[in-house]
Amino acid sequence: MSGNKDSDFKNPLFTVDSVLFTVIDKELKVLLVKRASEPYIGCWALPGGFLDIDIDHSADMTALRKLKEKTNVAPQYLEQLHTYSGLARDPRGYSVTLVYYALTSAVEASTHIETVDDAKWVSIEELDILPIAFDHKHIIEHAQQRLKQKALYSMVPIYCLPELFTIGQFKSVLEAILGKPVQRKTIIRRxxxxxxxxxxxxxxxxxxxxxxLYKVKPNVDIVNFERNLSY
Amino acid sequence: MSGNKDSDFKNPLFTVDSVLFTVIDKELKVLLVKRASEPYIGCWALPGGFLDIDIDHSADMTALRKLKEKTNVAPQYLEQLHTYSGLARDPRGYSVTLVYYALTSAVEASTHIETVDDAKWVSIEELDILPIAFDHKHIIEHAQQRLKQKALYSMVPIYCLPELFTIGQFKSVLEAILGKPVQRKTIIRRxxxxxxxxxxxxxxxxxxxxxxLYKVKPNVDIVNFERNLSY
DNA sequence: CAAATAGTGTCTTTAAGACACTATGCC
DNA sequence: GGCATAGTGTCTTAAAGACACTATTTG
Structure with missing residues (x-):
């Protein structure tokens, strides 16, 4: 029942965050931004913010808009991860956050990121030593797990690559995501x-x-395979 | 950035709905409830409602609570499907709805449903002839697609079955979900x-x-297979 | 020519599809 | 016995893993 007469509920705060991945130097990286205000001031957090009902036709737009503010480009791939909710996740009170995960090619996004000092690419291992705001470390791990799963049965990791790329680059990306070697032959077959x-x-x-060099054919859909790469 | 100083935004209305599936007489069914108020009064809609921050520790609780109101039991399986948002989905204005999909065994849930007249099991084909509220028909199709996908590579369809069940019943459930025959042998191997x-x-x-008769071992996790059933 | 990376050939392995076969219960 | 459903045996097929082999470029 979407909606009711009695909308005089305490409505929780609703925000949209994104886990933007890329692969740089054969390492999986996540885009984080430095918080400028309390709580968790100075800590690193996922890019995101409030849905603006006047300009965001849907939550996808919110995610894209907030990512564009930080990277100056739209990610090549964007998909919902999960919606996190509860009292414990934000000291200011009950919160609901819709989280996306996204992929982009490092070259396109990095030029702009390098000019600002409140946003940077963080490698997965660095997450253990950086101060991370809210439950965002947990969310990133969740997103990484999902990306890994997706890499086993689909071509989505190509969206970490520039428009033109080689099989060798694709192999590096896959190996960075999966954390284990992949046979060139298998990639070529796929x-x-x-x-x-x-x-x-x-x-x-x-x-x-x-x-x-390869490129994605125009207007193609994501393809899922009937068999996974092995774990 | 979950949360900001400036929370003086027009916050969209946030609701939680569920697509509860089961299999009855070898047919896939969805639980729908009749709307008692405008808009779409008298139409059939997904069970759901507002998150109550005082009693719902998380949105999962909202989904479970609303489903229990209608069926008197907790579904055996519950997972987030997608969050739908936008201005067009509800005539009253911008809305954000977190939708779950859930599975339950028909026997447990149906006893209670049969006593009320504002909730019923609707088969997928019936959706074309019943008046469905909001964008819920589209959401149900999306959920069905996801369930189908999940049935190809996991054991989750067992949660449409009662505690004790036979391979033949499992086969019926799978075939209802996938809409195509499945080999007994394949099920046994899985x-x-x-x-x-x-x-x-x-x-x-x-x-x-x-x-x-079979039953699920206590404390087991969902298992994913490395290879799908064929489409 | 050596080193490095690109790309092929092909054998093995894994798990599903197809389908014939046997087993057991009820009428 | 005959029908219906349960369950097994086994051959085929599809696609990944392993790995040796050839090809092409630079130094």
């Missing part, structure tokens, strides 16, 4: 089966033999 | 591999040879 990438008529140097 | 069910020392008649 690229073949998914049929959502096309070879670009261009090659790039990579330390050895020149590598083919 | 039960074996998942190792979360145990044979009960009891058999039940089923029209032919007596069937073994």
């Amino acid at each position: 690229i073949d089966a998914a049929d959502i990438l096309e070879k670009v008529d261009e090659k790039i140097k990579s330390g050895g033999r020149l590598a083919h | 039960i074996d591999a998942a190792d979360i069910l145990e044979k009960v020392d009891e058999k039940i008649k089923s029209g032919g040879r007596l069937a073994h």
Whole structure:
């Protein structure tokens, strides 16, 4: 029953946050911003904020808008993770936070991030030594787990890559996400089966033999495979 | 950034709804309740309502509480589906609804439902001919799709079954969810591999040879398989 | 030529699909 | 016995893992 007569409820505060991932130097990174106000002032937190009903057609817009403020670009992939709620998560009172997870290519987003000092890419290991606000460390772990799962059965990790990329780069991204080696052969087979990438008529140097460049075909959907990579 | 100083935003109305599934007579059914007030008075809608910050420790509690009001039992399985938001979904204004999907065994829930006339099990085909409130038809389709996906790679459909059940019943549930036949052999292999069910020392008649009864082992987690059933 | 990375060939392994077969209960 | 459902055996098929092999580029 969406909505009732009796809307004179204490309505909880509703916010939207995002866990934006990318892979830099074969390491999985998360975008965090430094809090400028209490509580948790000076701590690092997920980018996000209040849904503005006048400009955000939906919560997706809120997530994109807040991410754009920090990175100056829209992430290549955005999906809802979970909605967290309760009294204990924020000292100011009962809160409800819709969290997204998102993927972007490092090159596009990083130019802008490097110019500001209240936002940075944080590697997963760094999370243990940085002060993280609210329950955001827990949320990031949850998001990482979900991304890992998604990497096992879909092509979504390509959205951590720039428009043109090589199989070797894709392999690095997958290995950063999964935390374990992946066979080149398996990746090639999946690229073949998914049929959502096309070879670009261009090659790039990579330390050895020149590598083919690939890009995502226009207007393709996410493809799920019937079989996972092994855990 | 969960929360800010400036909480003087027009906060959207936040509600929690659930898509409760079960399988009755080899048909997938959804629990709907008849709306008693405007808008969409007399139409059928998903059970749900406002989060009560005084009694709901989290949104999960809201979903469970509202479902218990209608069925008198807690569903065996509950998971977040998606959060829907926007201006167009409710004529009264901008709304944000966290939707869960849930599974229950028909026998436990149905006794109570049959005593009230504002709640009933609706089969998926019936959705086209019943008047459905808000965007709930779309939400149910989304939930059904997700349940289907989940049935391909996990054991969650067992939560549509009573405590003790046979492989034949499990097969019926799977087939109702997937809308296509499934091999008994495949189910048996999965039960074996998942190792979360145990044979009960009891058999039940089923029209032919007596069937073994199974139950879920205590304190087991959801198991995901590395390979899907085929689409 | 050596080192490095790109890309192929192919054998093994795992788990599902298909389907024939046996088993057991009720009429 | 005959029907219906339970349950097994086993061959086929699909796709990942392992890994050796060839190809191409730079130094």
